[in-house]
Amino acid sequence: MFSRTGHVVKFHYNCGRKSAHRFYEAEFALFHQLTAFSGTTKPYPKGEQRKKACLKSLTEVKLETIASLPSNPEAILLGIDYPDGTPMQRL
Numbered sequence: 001m002f003s004r005t006g007h008v009v010k011f012h013y014n015c016g017r018k019s020a021h022r023f024y025e026a027e028f029a030l031f032h033q034l035t036a037f038s039g040t041t042k043p044y045p046k047g048e049q050r051k052k053a054c055l056k057s058l059t060e061v062k063l064e065t066i067a068s069l070p071s072n073p074e075a076i077l078l079g080i081d082y083p084d085g086t087p088m089q090r091l
Contacts, residue, residue: 026064030077033061034069058082 040057044050059082067077 023065027067030061030063030067031070 041053044053
């Protein structure tokens with residue numbers, strides 16, 4: 001099944017426009033940065049130290065282009081409010 005899916009993805013990827021490819025790559029790079037938070041903050045004990053680690057990780061996230069998030073695909077992410085970021089994980 002994966003090989004069929006891979007062929008479909010390659011077909012769509014090769015038939016699209018370069019601007020669509022850049023957007024696709026930038027959006028998934030953002031998803032990777034956001035989901036990597038768990039790995040970088042897990043070593044810190046819950047509480048204030050983990051919250052600080054989450055906020056530090058947030059400052060390392062770079063938004064290359066407008067994007068949407070899988071949790072709310074209808075909304076468009078235009079920027080990140082770094083100083084006001086609130087970790088949504090259990091701290």
